[in-house]
Amino acid sequence: MSEKKIKNIFVDGPIKPAFIADSIAKHSEKTAIGGHSIFMGQVRKDEIEGKFISAIDYTAYEDLALEKMHQIREDIFEKYPLNCMHIYHSLGKVKTGEICLFVFTSSAHRKPAIAACSEVVDRLKAELPIWGKEIFEDETHQWKENI
Amino acid sequence: MSEKKIKNIFVDGPIKPAFIADSIAKHSEKTAIGGHSIFMGQVRKDEIEGKFISAIDYTAYEDLALEKMHQIREDIFEKYPLNCMHIYHSLGKVKTGEICLFVFTSSAHRKPAIAACSEVVDRLKAELPIWGKEIFEDETHQWKENI
Amino acid sequence: MKIEMISFGKIAEFINNQKIDVDGIADTDAFKQYLENQFPALKSMKYKLALNKNIIQENTEITNNATIAIMPPFSGG
């Protein structure tokens, strides 16, 4: 087995636009990059039986999620010629309109960055042990299900 | 013919990360959105026959480009269930490592935003009358060609 | 045999993290049986087990001091 350097992806609470801007700005030194692809998940104010969601409270089996993410990262770097890939997922409460997921891939030409970003999002949703508890405005809740 | 509200897409010089952050932040009020897709083009420091590119100077046939972009925008909104779409392209000098293109699409679920973003980038590159003059460090230049 | 049970999401609402000391649970199929007897609500739910941080796809032997996670369908992102 290859030596693992497990990176953390979890951040406490919502992912702020300023954090994303910072992450983008850091890439101006990487002048081999020609295209960046970003996906951001935002908490929707869904209405369910007359009640509106006010936030999602995320929990994860962190160790296992980070191991899985490491595998996905390795697969994706093997499959696409990427210059970088950054992934952040919220834990704890993220209110409607706030960002809970930030996936950022970069490559010399646009197509690998775009394809990799989309694939990472798909795999992350299917494979990472993360759970979202949808909290309604009246403090009741239900558990999110990825369709 | 439908009444046209032609939006400007051109910005003077590079697109700054803070501008992108601002654009993201504005969407926190739009609580029907669940997924955002972003593409950013960054000027590469390519080496050509021993010389490095230091900047790209963009010009456009602006009127025609905005009309074409309007058509593309209408096509894409017809094709995908998007909540919003924002497009910005630099004119004038953009240095290596700086951002010259910013495409931002949002939808309730992730797939339309991702597909629309990628399609807009493809069409914009193929169809908009914009030209990039690649300026080398020694002030000589060559004209960019989209492959 | 000692097993550490941890649970997540919706399942954590009715199965607390706990250490159990039981005999006769040789593999993950037997563990599922045990679980569903103890917590009948599980019977009608989809869930996966992870044995020592490996997600279980097929019946797997359980050794002493194993950690088993009980996980409802994932909903990250």
Next chain:
Amino acid sequence: MKIEMISFGKIAEFINNQKIDVDGIADTDAFKQYLENQFPALKSMKYKLALNKNIIQENTEITNNATIAIMPPFSGG
């Protein structure tokens, strides 16, 4: 007949924006002929015309006071 010529990118390096007053240029094919005679460098280049902001795909009639853009391959993004 009066035609306003505008050019872009690489082509703007050797064809200035200008108004010309010529006869016998009835359509865009004739205009191309005229252009390539005046600016032989064009012959070996790829370019497209836009007549009054419509990109020309097939030979099109030119009317008086037309604006014709001469455009090398696009390279935005």
